[in-house]
Amino acid sequence: MEAHAPGRDVSAEVAARLREAITSGRFMPNERLVEADLVTFLDANRANVRMALAMLDQEGLVVREPNRGARVRLLSDVEAIEIAEARRAIETMVARQAAERAGDDDRSVLQGIITDMKAAVAASDPVTYSRLNARLHREIQRIAANATASRLLQTLRSQLVRLQYQIALFPGRPAQSVVEHANIVAAICAGDGAAAEAAMRTHLDQVVANIRSAVTAARAGML
Amino acid sequence: MEAHAPGRDVSAEVAARLREAITSGRFMPNERLVEADLVTFLDANRANVRMALAMLDQEGLVVREPNRGARVRLLSDVEAIEIAEARRAIETMVARQAAERAGDDDRSVLQGIITDMKAAVAASDPVTYSRLNARLHREIQRIAANATASRLLQTLRSQLVRLQYQIALFPGRPAQSVVEHANIVAAICAGDGAAAEAAMRTHLDQVVANIRSAVTAARAGML
DNA sequence: ATTCTCAATATTGTCAACAATCTTGAGAAC
DNA sequence: GTTCTCAAGATTGTTGACAATATTGAGAAT
Structure with missing residues (x-):
């Protein structure tokens, strides 16, 4: 025993x-x-x-x-885009649920990450920014408390890690991305599920677009 | 060789x-x-x-x-609902893509299924209806041509088969469901992605609600 | 030089025996 | 009667040997 x-x-x-x-x-x-x-x-x-x-x-x-x-497994171009689209579909739902379920402590955690992100952008530190990015998405998933969605997102994201790296290094991308993230956090902290979903969709539309760029760049032999 | x-x-x-x-x-x-x-x-x-x-x-x-x-695996109540929600998130996207990609022959296939569905409802034949239901969703996935989404949906749905059965037998459910399906098909055939996504969401909102009923019924020992 | 053949090697697939762990049930202790 | 002990059986986990298949490379044929 x-x-x-x-x-x-x-x-x-x-x-x-x-x-x-x-x-x-x-x-x-x-x-x-x-x-x-x-x-x-x-x-x-x-x-x-x-x-x-x-x-x-x-x-x-x-x-x-x-x-x-x-x-x-080597992803084809269309597979990479499909995976990013599936991620977008799931994670917009997660953002909504996070907004509906966030508590006060959750809100301060998210806002703290945004503060750190702005600092990382100001310091031109893409590595730290990338880490904060991952952490923010993880925290949102934790708050949403949807284990099934988290599991799906983990497998989807693991298939894209190589591309994600390259995207985070796109010049000017973090500066734009931090604004999108701030909007998501603001909506979640306001408890506005619809706004959180929309903000997350806007953010992930960018991610999908960037993956399209990344794969066409790769096809052109630029990587 | x-x-x-x-x-x-x-x-x-x-x-x-x-x-x-x-x-x-x-x-x-x-x-x-x-x-x-x-x-x-x-x-x-x-x-x-x-x-x-x-x-x-x-x-x-x-x-x-x-x-x-x-x-x-025995699904808990919350897991069953989570899975249905994830399915909704993916399949609404698939409906949109199907609307964007459907050809003339695809449209006639979908409309044929709707015709058969109406006949099955009129004949009070829930078994045939359930089969047509599965077939319609499969056809929409084929038209969307998103292999990643189809793979995800297959695994999600396989986890819910037992519940699906019970839901199809809800009294009056097919009659309501056929209208929802007809709306989805109409939007896809019109090539209206946003409308197809909305119609699919309306339909799957019902499915999620029915699963909520099913699990609470099961908890009450009615199954 | 190029292609073909085929034996040697490398690698994956199958199988059975064994070890480790868990489960069960009969009897002992109370 | 109930709980405890523990040995016997049931089941999972590990290992190595062998079989089946694929890959490679040297030499033969052209």
Whole structure:
């Protein structure tokens, strides 16, 4: 009857490590993921590696072909845009729910992030800004308290990390983005669900447009 | 250099069979999924059964606990509603895209389904109606040509099949539903994306409301 | 030089045995 | 009668060997 150690699910943990490796760029898109190599890299046995690959396949981060192994999934242009559009559809709903459910402490957290964002923009610090950006979206999800939506958003976003990086570095993008974020926070703090949804949509319209630019730039061989 | 048989992925196929078994009600929510039993039921080896369970866990149809095996996931009330809300967010977008992309042949297909729906309602045939309902939503997805959204919708809907059944049998529901569907189709055929999105939202607002009723009814022990 | 063949290698897929953990039920202790 | 103990059985987790398939590269044929 002891407090029993977590008893973590090994294959899920292996999958988490592999996910992190892929999203952090340790493996490139289309790169082969050879099971034997992953066994040593992830410090796991082959059965768990295979299960992890199956999960990440289901998740859309990896593609498997029978008898030919797994590769990091390479997104086509249209897939990248589709994913960004799906994210927009879900996250606008989340913004509305956050506005309906935010408490006083939640509001001050959000406003604090906006303050830090403005400082980061003033200091021309895109790395810090990118981190605050991620944190703001996470906080909004937490406030919305919609676990299903959060799960969907996490998988959608993990498929786009590489592009997100490039977008955050678009010249002038943070300066514009911080205004959009401030509008979202203002609407949430006012408890105005419709306004929060609209502000989030405006923001994510920009993100979708930027991804369109990014993929056409990539197609033109500029990356 | 021959045309090489598909070379189907066995674990994916096993997962598909198990998914079908769960969504069709062969296994009840919370029912234990013992690996040895699944080996005989699915005619597969344990390695593939375990991979299938991992995939369906990732998909949200199954829950696994370390050293305690897998069960059919039992949705809580809030989870069921969250899933319906997420579906609404995605499918309204799909309706808009379908309106923007529908061709003449697409329009006639959709209108044909509406005609059949009216006939099914007139004949008080909820089973046929339910089938047409599923078919209409599938056709709209096909027309929208958004593979990512279709994939998300498929997994979301698979988690709700049991509830969907009950809702289709709500007295008077088909008669109301057919009007909503006709409005969606009219907007799509008119190429009016905004109207299609609004009509789909109206329709799915009803679905969400019905799921709220269904879960509260279930909680009251009426099912 | 190019293409073809095919054996050697690399890699994935399957399987069964074993280990680790959990669950059950009969009997002991109270 | 109820609770506790713990051994037997049931189930999940891990490992290694083997089979099946794909890839590679050197040499043959043209």
